[in-house]
Amino acid sequence: MLRALLLTLAVEVPLYTAALVALKLAKPAKAATLGVLVNLLTHPALWLFLSHHPDRLWPAEATATAIEAFVLIKAIKTDKLLLLLVAVGANAASLLIGLTAA
Known part of the structure:
Protein backbone atom coordinates (compact mmCIF):
# COMPACT_ATOMS: atom_id res chain seq x y z
CA MET A 1 0.00 0.00 0.00
CA LEU A 2 2.81 2.44 0.80
CA ARG A 3 4.33 2.05 -2.66
CA ALA A 4 0.94 2.70 -4.26
CA LEU A 5 0.35 5.76 -2.08
CA LEU A 6 3.77 7.20 -2.91
CA LEU A 7 3.19 6.62 -6.63
CA THR A 8 -0.23 8.23 -6.39
CA LEU A 9 1.19 11.26 -4.60
CA ALA A 10 4.06 11.51 -7.08
CA VAL A 11 1.60 11.62 -9.96
CA GLU A 12 -1.37 13.51 -8.57
CA VAL A 13 0.18 16.22 -6.40
CA PRO A 14 2.12 17.83 -9.29
CA LEU A 15 -0.95 17.56 -11.52
CA TYR A 16 -3.26 19.11 -8.93
CA THR A 17 -0.70 21.82 -8.25
CA ALA A 18 -0.11 22.65 -11.91
CA THR A 42 -9.18 8.70 -0.23
CA HIS A 43 -6.22 6.41 -0.86
CA PRO A 44 -6.25 4.29 2.33
CA ALA A 45 -9.99 3.60 2.08
CA LEU A 46 -9.71 2.88 -1.64
CA TRP A 47 -6.81 0.49 -1.07
CA LEU A 48 -8.64 -1.31 1.74
CA PHE A 49 -11.83 -1.62 -0.28
CA LEU A 50 -10.01 -2.93 -3.35
CA SER A 51 -8.11 -5.48 -1.28
CA HIS A 52 -11.49 -7.10 -0.53
CA HIS A 53 -13.20 -6.28 -3.84
CA PRO A 54 -10.60 -6.17 -6.63
CA ASP A 55 -13.32 -6.56 -9.24
CA ARG A 56 -14.85 -3.21 -8.20
CA LEU A 57 -11.99 -1.00 -9.45
CA TRP A 58 -14.03 1.35 -11.60
CA PRO A 59 -16.78 2.18 -9.09
CA ALA A 60 -14.17 2.56 -6.36
CA GLU A 61 -12.06 4.91 -8.47
CA ALA A 62 -15.14 6.91 -9.44
CA THR A 63 -16.08 7.26 -5.78
CA ALA A 64 -12.57 8.36 -4.79
CA THR A 65 -12.55 10.89 -7.62
CA ALA A 66 -15.92 12.27 -6.55
CA ILE A 67 -14.72 12.63 -2.96
CA GLU A 68 -11.57 14.40 -4.09
CA ALA A 69 -13.63 16.76 -6.24
CA PHE A 70 -15.98 17.42 -3.32
CA VAL A 71 -13.06 18.35 -1.05
CA LEU A 72 -11.65 20.66 -3.73
CA ILE A 73 -15.03 22.32 -4.19
CA LYS A 74 -15.41 22.86 -0.44
CA ALA A 75 -11.86 24.23 -0.15
CA ILE A 76 -11.86 26.48 -3.21
CA LYS A 77 -15.58 27.31 -3.47
CA THR A 78 -15.62 28.11 -7.16
CA ASP A 79 -16.25 26.50 -10.54
CA LYS A 80 -17.50 23.08 -9.48
CA LEU A 81 -17.36 21.55 -12.96
CA LEU A 82 -13.78 22.70 -13.51
CA LEU A 83 -12.71 21.25 -10.15
CA LEU A 84 -14.44 17.97 -11.00
CA LEU A 85 -12.52 17.85 -14.28
CA VAL A 86 -9.24 18.51 -12.46
CA ALA A 87 -9.97 15.61 -10.09
CA VAL A 88 -10.92 13.33 -12.98
CA GLY A 89 -7.72 14.21 -14.84
CA ALA A 90 -5.43 13.68 -11.85
CA ASN A 91 -7.08 10.39 -10.93
CA ALA A 92 -7.12 9.10 -14.50
CA ALA A 93 -3.41 9.80 -14.87
CA SER A 94 -2.65 8.16 -11.54
CA LEU A 95 -4.74 5.10 -12.34
CA LEU A 96 -3.17 4.68 -15.78
CA ILE A 97 0.35 4.94 -14.41
CA GLY A 98 -0.52 2.65 -11.51
CA LEU A 99 -1.94 0.01 -13.82
CA THR A 100 1.08 0.10 -16.11
CA ALA A 101 3.50 -0.03 -13.14
CA ALA A 102 1.75 -3.04 -11.58
Whole structure:
Protein backbone atom coordinates (compact mmCIF):
# COMPACT_ATOMS: atom_id res chain seq x y z
CA MET A 1 0.00 0.00 0.00
CA LEU A 2 2.81 2.44 0.80
CA ARG A 3 4.33 2.05 -2.66
CA ALA A 4 0.94 2.70 -4.26
CA LEU A 5 0.35 5.76 -2.08
CA LEU A 6 3.77 7.20 -2.91
CA LEU A 7 3.19 6.62 -6.63
CA THR A 8 -0.23 8.23 -6.39
CA LEU A 9 1.19 11.26 -4.60
CA ALA A 10 4.06 11.51 -7.08
CA VAL A 11 1.60 11.62 -9.96
CA GLU A 12 -1.37 13.51 -8.57
CA VAL A 13 0.18 16.22 -6.40
CA PRO A 14 2.12 17.83 -9.29
CA LEU A 15 -0.95 17.56 -11.52
CA TYR A 16 -3.26 19.11 -8.93
CA THR A 17 -0.70 21.82 -8.25
CA ALA A 18 -0.11 22.65 -11.91
CA ALA A 19 -3.81 22.64 -12.78
CA LEU A 20 -5.04 24.68 -9.83
CA VAL A 21 -2.26 27.24 -10.22
CA ALA A 22 -2.61 27.49 -14.01
CA LEU A 23 -6.36 27.96 -13.66
CA LYS A 24 -5.74 30.62 -11.00
CA LEU A 25 -7.82 28.71 -8.48
CA ALA A 26 -5.10 28.40 -5.83
CA LYS A 27 -1.57 29.49 -5.05
CA PRO A 28 1.13 26.79 -5.32
CA ALA A 29 1.37 25.96 -1.61
CA LYS A 30 -2.41 25.63 -1.20
CA ALA A 31 -2.70 23.63 -4.42
CA ALA A 32 0.02 21.18 -3.36
CA THR A 33 -1.46 20.87 0.12
CA LEU A 34 -4.87 20.08 -1.35
CA GLY A 35 -3.30 17.49 -3.65
CA VAL A 36 -1.77 15.73 -0.66
CA LEU A 37 -4.88 16.11 1.49
CA VAL A 38 -7.36 14.65 -0.98
CA ASN A 39 -5.14 11.65 -1.54
CA LEU A 40 -4.57 11.02 2.14
CA LEU A 41 -8.35 11.12 2.58
CA THR A 42 -9.18 8.70 -0.23
CA HIS A 43 -6.22 6.41 -0.86
CA PRO A 44 -6.25 4.29 2.33
CA ALA A 45 -9.99 3.60 2.08
CA LEU A 46 -9.71 2.88 -1.64
CA TRP A 47 -6.81 0.49 -1.07
CA LEU A 48 -8.64 -1.31 1.74
CA PHE A 49 -11.83 -1.62 -0.28
CA LEU A 50 -10.01 -2.93 -3.35
CA SER A 51 -8.11 -5.48 -1.28
CA HIS A 52 -11.49 -7.10 -0.53
CA HIS A 53 -13.20 -6.28 -3.84
CA PRO A 54 -10.60 -6.17 -6.63
CA ASP A 55 -13.32 -6.56 -9.24
CA ARG A 56 -14.85 -3.21 -8.20
CA LEU A 57 -11.99 -1.00 -9.45
CA TRP A 58 -14.03 1.35 -11.60
CA PRO A 59 -16.78 2.18 -9.09
CA ALA A 60 -14.17 2.56 -6.36
CA GLU A 61 -12.06 4.91 -8.47
CA ALA A 62 -15.14 6.91 -9.44
CA THR A 63 -16.08 7.26 -5.78
CA ALA A 64 -12.57 8.36 -4.79
CA THR A 65 -12.55 10.89 -7.62
CA ALA A 66 -15.92 12.27 -6.55
CA ILE A 67 -14.72 12.63 -2.96
CA GLU A 68 -11.57 14.40 -4.09
CA ALA A 69 -13.63 16.76 -6.24
CA PHE A 70 -15.98 17.42 -3.32
CA VAL A 71 -13.06 18.35 -1.05
CA LEU A 72 -11.65 20.66 -3.73
CA ILE A 73 -15.03 22.32 -4.19
CA LYS A 74 -15.41 22.86 -0.44
CA ALA A 75 -11.86 24.23 -0.15
CA ILE A 76 -11.86 26.48 -3.21
CA LYS A 77 -15.58 27.31 -3.47
CA THR A 78 -15.62 28.11 -7.16
CA ASP A 79 -16.25 26.50 -10.54
CA LYS A 80 -17.50 23.08 -9.48
CA LEU A 81 -17.36 21.55 -12.96
CA LEU A 82 -13.78 22.70 -13.51
CA LEU A 83 -12.71 21.25 -10.15
CA LEU A 84 -14.44 17.97 -11.00
CA LEU A 85 -12.52 17.85 -14.28
CA VAL A 86 -9.24 18.51 -12.46
CA ALA A 87 -9.97 15.61 -10.09
CA VAL A 88 -10.92 13.33 -12.98
CA GLY A 89 -7.72 14.21 -14.84
CA ALA A 90 -5.43 13.68 -11.85
CA ASN A 91 -7.08 10.39 -10.93
CA ALA A 92 -7.12 9.10 -14.50
CA ALA A 93 -3.41 9.80 -14.87
CA SER A 94 -2.65 8.16 -11.54
CA LEU A 95 -4.74 5.10 -12.34
CA LEU A 96 -3.17 4.68 -15.78
CA ILE A 97 0.35 4.94 -14.41
CA GLY A 98 -0.52 2.65 -11.51
CA LEU A 99 -1.94 0.01 -13.82
CA THR A 100 1.08 0.10 -16.11
CA ALA A 101 3.50 -0.03 -13.14
CA ALA A 102 1.75 -3.04 -11.58
